[in-house]
Amino acid sequence: MKAFTTLNGLVCPLDRANVDTDAIIPKQFLKSIKRSGFGPNLFDEWRYLDHGEPGMDNSKRPINPDFVLNFPRFQGAEVLLARENFGCGSSREHAPWALEDQGFRAVIAPSFADIFFNNCYKNGLLPIVLPAEVVDQLFRETEATEGYQLSIDLAAQTVTTPSGQSFGFDITAHRKHCLLNGLDEIGLTLAHADEIKAFEEKRRATQPWLFA
Amino acid sequence: MTAQTLYDKLWSSHVVREEEDGTALLYIDRHLVHEVTSPQAFEGLKLANRALWRKDSIVSTADHNTPTDHWDEGIKDPISRQQVETLDANIKAFGALAYFPFKDHGQGIVHVMGPEQGATLPGMTVVCGDSHTSTHGAFGALAHGIGTSEVEHVMATQCLVAKKSKNMLVRVDGKLADGITAKDVALAIIGEIGTAGGTGYAIEFGGEVIRGLSMEGRMTLCNMAIEAGARSGMVAVDDKTIDYVKGRPFAPKAEQWDAAVAYWNTLHSDDGAAFDKVVELDGAAITPQVTWGTSPEMVVSVSDRVPDPEAQADPVKREGMKRALAYMGLEANTPIEQIPVDIVFIGSCTNSRIEDLREAAAVVRGRQKAASVKQVLVVPGSGLVKAEAEREGLDKIFVAAGFEWREPGCSMCLAMNADRLLPGERCASTSNRNFEGRQGQGGRTHLVSPAMAAAAAIAGHFVDVRHF
Ligand code: SF4
Numbered sequence: 001m002k003a004f005t006t007l008n009g010l011v012c013p014l015d016r017a018n019v020d021t022d023a024i025i026p027k028q029f030l031k032s033i034k035r036s037g038f039g040p041n042l043f044d045e046w047r048y049l050d051h052g053e054p055g056m057d058n059s060k061r062p063i064n065p066d067f068v069l070n071f072p073r074f075q076g077a078e079v080l081l082a083r084e085n086f087g088c089g090s091s092r093e094h095a096p097w098a099l100e101d102q103g104f105r106a107v108i109a110p111s112f113a114d115i116f117f118n119n120c121y122k123n124g125l126l127p128i129v130l131p132a133e134v135v136d137q138l139f140r141e142t143e144a145t146e147g148y149q150l151s152i153d154l155a156a157q158t159v160t161t162p163s164g165q166s167f168g169f170d171i172t173a174h175r176k177h178c179l180l181n182g183l184d185e186i187g188l189t190l191a192h193a194d195e196i197k198a199f200e201e202k203r204r205a206t207q208p209w210l211f212a
Numbered sequence: 213m214t215a216q217t218l219y220d221k222l223w224s225s226h227v228v229r230e231e232e233d234g235t236a237l238l239y240i241d242r243h244l245v246h247e248v249t250s251p252q253a254f255e256g257l258k259l260a261n262r263a264l265w266r267k268d269s270i271v272s273t274a275d276h277n278t279p280t281d282h283w284d285e286g287i288k289d290p291i292s293r294q295q296v297e298t299l300d301a302n303i304k305a306f307g308a309l310a311y312f313p314f315k316d317h318g319q320g321i322v323h324v325m326g327p328e329q330g331a332t333l334p335g336m337t338v339v340c341g342d343s344h345t346s347t348h349g350a351f352g353a354l355a356h357g358i359g360t361s362e363v364e365h366v367m368a369t370q371c372l373v374a375k376k377s378k379n380m381l382v383r384v385d386g387k388l389a390d391g392i393t394a395k396d397v398a399l400a401i402i403g404e405i406g407t408a409g410g411t412g413y414a415i416e417f418g419g420e421v422i423r424g425l426s427m428e429g430r431m432t433l434c435n436m437a438i439e440a441g442a443r444s445g446m447v448a449v450d451d452k453t454i455d456y457v458k459g460r461p462f463a464p465k466a467e468q469w470d471a472a473v474a475y476w477n478t479l480h481s482d483d484g485a486a487f488d489k490v491v492e493l494d495g496a497a498i499t500p501q502v503t504w505g506t507s508p509e510m511v512v513s514v515s516d517r518v519p520d521p522e523a524q525a526d527p528v529k530r531e532g533m534k535r536a537l538a539y540m541g542l543e544a545n546t547p548i549e550q551i552p553v554d555i556v557f558i559g560s561c562t563n564s565r566i567e568d569l570r571e572a573a574a575v576v577r578g579r580q581k582a583a584s585v586k587q588v589l590v591v592p593g594s595g596l597v598k599a600e601a602e603r604e605g606l607d608k609i610f611v612a613a614g615f616e617w618r619e620p621g622c623s624m625c626l627a628m629n630a631d632r633l634l635p636g637e638r639c640a641s642t643s644n645r646n647f648e649g650r651q652g653q654g655g656r657t658h659l660v661s662p663a664m665a666a667a668a669a670i671a672g673h674f675v676d677v678r679h680f
Contacts (some may be wrong), residue, residue, distance in 0.1 A: 016531075016532070016535070017528050017529070017532050018407060018408075018507050018532065020507075020645075020647045020648075022626075022645070022647040022648070022649055022650050023647065023648060023649070026649055026653070027626050027627065027628045028628065030248050030276075030628065031248075031277065031289075031291040031292055031294075031295050031628065032291075033251035033252065033255070033294065033295055033298050034252070035252045035255075035360075045648065045649050045653055051653050054291055055291070083528060084408060084528070085407060085408040085411070085441070088407055088408070088441065089343065089645060089647060090342070090343045090357075091249065091341055091342055091343040091345075091357035091358060091359050092248075092249065092359070092360075093249070093252075093341075093359035093360040093361060096359075111408060111411060112411075113408070113411065113441060114377075114411055114412065114441070114442075114443045115343055115356075115357055115358070115359060115438075115443060118358075118359065118362070119359035119360075119361065119362075122359060122361035122362070123361070172233045172234070172235055172375065173231070173232065173233035173235075174231055174233055174235035174373070175235075185361070185365060185373060186260070186262070186364065186365050186368045186369060189237060189365065189368075189369040189371055189373065190368070190369060192228070192229060192237060193369075195228055195229050195237075196228055196237070196239070196265075196369065196370060196371055199228045199239055200239065200266075200370065203239065207335070207472070207475065208468055209333070209463075209464030209465075209468040209469075209471075209472050210241050210333070210336065211268065212268050212309055212462065
């Protein structure tokens with residue numbers, strides 16, 4: 001996994017609540033058996049004017065000039081600013097894969113759906129919860145200022161605006177450690193293989209019906 | 213010992229180790245695997261040269277991509293076919309307790325197949341790379357959806373890295389009126405707490421109404437817990453749970469049965485157990501529910517009207533309502549019963565079990581699909597459900613009414629196969645999500661119960677099934 005330490009990134013504002021995983025990456029793209037290449041189909045139904053299918057040459061498709069991701073001023077954005085309950089819906093990890101593939105490294109919102117939130121961490125994408133008033137302020141500032149960037153410091157757990165205003169955010173120690181170091185979680189867990197085996201043996205003895 | 217909730221018991225009995233910040237390794241008993249969220253996980257194992265930790269924890273089927281007609285012709289879409297064949301190859305290479313491939317008699321939607329095979333048991337932790345894994349909580353199990361990285365993690369370690377959620381009790385007391393089903397209860401709960409209301413919580417459903425629901429009804433309810441934002445929903449074990457499990461292929465055998473039942477009977481919240489949040493609903497007040505927008509919380513009673521955004525004070529919500537009405541092609545204040553439907557879909561892991569089909573058939577018997585309705589799809593949840601329905605003659609009732617009787621699978625619930633809405637088409641659907649584009653780009657979905665969907669197919673528009 002890619003490590004995440006600090007980021008100074010252009011912000012793209014997506015001013016909608018309850019953005020669901022079907023909107024982030026429509027299901028026809030879930031047929032891929034790969035992990036990469038989902039970026040051009042991020043927000044496909046909002047981003048293009050035609051209907052997207054896997055295998056199309058996305059560079060030739062008509063783009064929707066009214067969708068924020070297509071605005072020239074937000075090209076190259078690395079921070080997505082969103083509204084409440086971002087990522088609700090399915091467990092598809094293709095959603096964070098698509099965001100990451102598109103170049104986003106962090107998503108800031110007042111709240112996230114649980115599974116999506118969790119999936120982000122597994123892919124070096126940092127989901128940041130900030131209070132609704134703060135998110136409101138960031139939306140206003142992003143709209144008002146061309147080239148608006150935010151600085152994110154994971155070690156310090158802060159988001160800092162261009163004017164120097166800083167907001168703290170929460171993250172569990174475990175997730176922070178994994179992200180900062182880009183650690184493979186499976187490897188970490190397997191370091192406890194003996195404990196897992198011991199637990200499993202106890203379980204096999206007390207609930208043998210769970211082991212066919 | 214202090215009083216524990218059902219969730220507390222399920223959680224603590226599966227913790228292998230816990231770190232200071234509360235991050236735990238949670239042992240996983242059952243891993244359900246389907247074709248969409250597993251290929252990258254198997255690929256990861258291969259790349260790292262890792263084996264499955266416990267292959268007898270895996271039960272698998274292909275469901276999302278499989279066609280629901282002309283099975284003799286196989287899967288025509290080459291990309292879908294590749295995904296299903298990849299699953300075949302992976303299960304062959306890695307192993308599993310059981311696999312129900314495309315066309316197998318036991319094949320079906322993963323959340324229908326698991327319980328009917330007895331692969332879901334009380335007291336288990338159940339995971340699947342699918343958000344509707346919450347369904348299995350109906351058995352007093354801790355069940356939740358996981359992403360593909362977690363699928364790989366469980367495959368390699370039999371554990372999930374997780375943090376404990378908070379406890380929520382949703383208690384529905386009173387008595388449901390005739391014609392009101394678990395689906396209406398689920399939608400009414402979501403209407404009450406919102407699609408983010410359960411975020412961060414594990415929900416236990418309790419109260420007189422829930423005790424009165426069949427196991428299938430409880431599955432419908434727990435299935436929709438994720439639409440309320442909760443990764444897991446659950447119901448305490450009682451005699452119904454145990455009767456349902458008894459005799460199923462993967463249920464405990466004779467010599468272990470009594471010990472299993474004795475343990476299962478402890479799987480309920482203790483008297484006086486503390487919940488972080490309690491929500492109470494009056495079951496008698498629940499009416500047939502119909503969603504009008506693009507989020508399951510945008511729901512009203514069939515006798516209501518489409519709400520007016522201008523009456524909404526919160527500007528973010530108001531904008532969301534306006535966008536939803538524009539997408540749905542609806543005017544504020546239109547009576548729900550005046551909304552015509554083009555397509556009706558009866559199926560999905562929410563409502564494709566035998567009782568759902570019986571409920572729909574009871575409404576349809578001796579009646580005809582409205583001429584204005586273009587298509588009615590009835591898609592059983594599994595091969596076993598299909599066989600039982602045919603044994604009872606339900607397929608004949610549907611076909612006589614002009615409905616299409618299909619092969620099992622996810623079908624138009626998410627439209628990954630050929631079953632999908634065209635832009636602008638309006639569908640009465642028994643599935644669980646009415647998101648933009650969910651059932652096909654530009655398609656308009658109204659979530660309802662099987663009886664309500666069947667009645668809409670006959671009438672050509674939504675009708676109150678209680679007076680139908
Ligand atoms: S029926 Fe629908 S919700 Fe259920 S598993 Fe299939 S696609 Fe997902």
